[in-house]
Amino acid sequence: MPDFFPPNYVTARTRFLDAVRRHGWAIESHPISAKGPTGEELFIDVAARSATGNHTHTLVVSSGVHGVEASFGSAVQLALLDRWQATPPVQCVFIHAVNPWGFAHRRRFNEDNVDLNRNFLLPGEEYRGSPPGYAELIPLLNPKRSPGRFDPFHALAAWAVLRHGMPKLKQAVAAGQYDHPKGLFFGGRGPAESVHILGEHWDRWLGEAQDVVHLDYHTGLGDWGTHTLLIDLPLSTAQRDRLTNWFGERSFQGGDPSGTAYDARGGFGPWCHHRRNGREYLFACAEFGTYAPITVVGALRAENMAHHWGHPTDASTEGAKRRLAEKFCPASADWRARVLADGVGLAVGAAEGLKGSAPTAQPAGPDG
Ligand SMILES: [Zn+2]
Structure with missing residues (x-):
């Protein structure tokens, strides 16, 4: 099996672009203003490929919302490209390195010390305040x-x-806190450039998609080599059934109808959900454990x-x-083999599940 884990951002990006071009996926690259450690340009790269004739069922796979965690998410994306090549089971949108600066500089945070997963506040929410304590x-x-x-x-x-x-x-x-710009888990003073870029192109990227499953890959939370899907929005019964059928009963946490188990503000998931624009949208943070x-x-x-x-x-x-x-991408060969297999398995399970299901947003019609 080829080594999909990149040694750095530049190599990860080169491999990703090579693979999407080789397999004929559409690609667009959005530069951010900040530069890499040797002055190189940094990009959010977005690759897409339609399954034959089906533009409504879509799998979104994103990596590197937390820069230093992108080594793993990028490896999963590359392994999926290697597996599916020109013919993914459903329409796919792969967002590579949401926080390219953090990936290149080996930081969780972005060029302004912002934790992007605390920066996706919704209209009306203020970039201020800190949790008690x-x-x-x-x-x-x-x-x-x-x-x-x-x-x-x-x-x-x-x-x-x-x-x-x-x-x-x-x-x-x-x-997440919005008062201490040099502190850990700072959510920013306004939307980050990455968030602006995503917001500008989001609807176009999703196109005709009506039924979307989005896996956003992270590391650093949970027991060594294990994984959990973290849900920070209430789940509908249909969504809960999907997760259970596709990934197993104890595969996910949160999603309680009464509220959220995961109390961070400004997460990517709620932002995607807010912009779903009538689509069925199931977002899960795929978290893979490393150290304590x-x-x-x-x-x-x-x-x-x-x-x-x-x-x-x-x-x-x-x-x-x-x-x-x-800490976020252990060198251990055992850890890497396990999380890569499981990370790919989640996306394959989601794609096969999506392929086999009718749009859940509508009652089954004559062609459902
Ligand atoms: Zn993370």
Whole structure:
């Protein structure tokens, strides 16, 4: 099996473009203003291919909303292109590197330190505020210094878990904040350039699609090598049945009709749902586990310190980035083989499921 995991953004993009051209998919590339580490241009690349005669059932696969997690999402997209070549089971739209700057610079966040998955606020929502408890955690999460040799973060974090409890702490840390531009999980002061680009072209990309399943690939949450579909919108019964039939009973979390289990603001999913424009739209964040939460947050914190308070050419900055990349895309061959097989399996399951189903938005008609 070829190695689909890219060593960096430039290689990932080259391989993606080569594959889509080789298999005859349509491709468009949207540059962002910010540049890569060696001054190279950065793009959100969008590839599409229709299944013969069917433009209504569409699978959307996106990677790299969190830049450093794109190595995995990009590998899944490349493996799917390799598998389906010119004839995917349904119409496909692949969005490669939603946050290309973060991918190229090995950061979760974008060129403005914005966590894109907290930046997709809906009309009427304000880019301000922080979850209760975030302010209290600032000295622990965002120290104003480069990461040093001695750093008792793990001990301090363990103490914070004891004091506040894990659920409350998780909510305070990861829900997204709009007040501290150099802090972790900053949602921005307005829509990011990536969000503008997506908004401008979204309807055209989806075209005649009436029944859309969207898998947005992420890593860094969950047990090593396992995966869960996280749903941050209430699910209809039909959607719940789909997930259960296609992926299994315990394959997804959230989607409670009463509200949302996942309390982050500004997520990509609700934004897609808001723009569904009459389409049936099922969005799932496909999360693949790597290391323990404290280890992952510790790596995010150290890289954030290095980014804001260290020097780009310092060995400690490079070390912090290398460790961050490992936390979100482990080098372990076992981990990679497992998540790639399962990541591809999810998309194949969704595509086959979509192919075999009538549009759920309408009652079955004469040709249903
Ligand atoms: Zn992510």
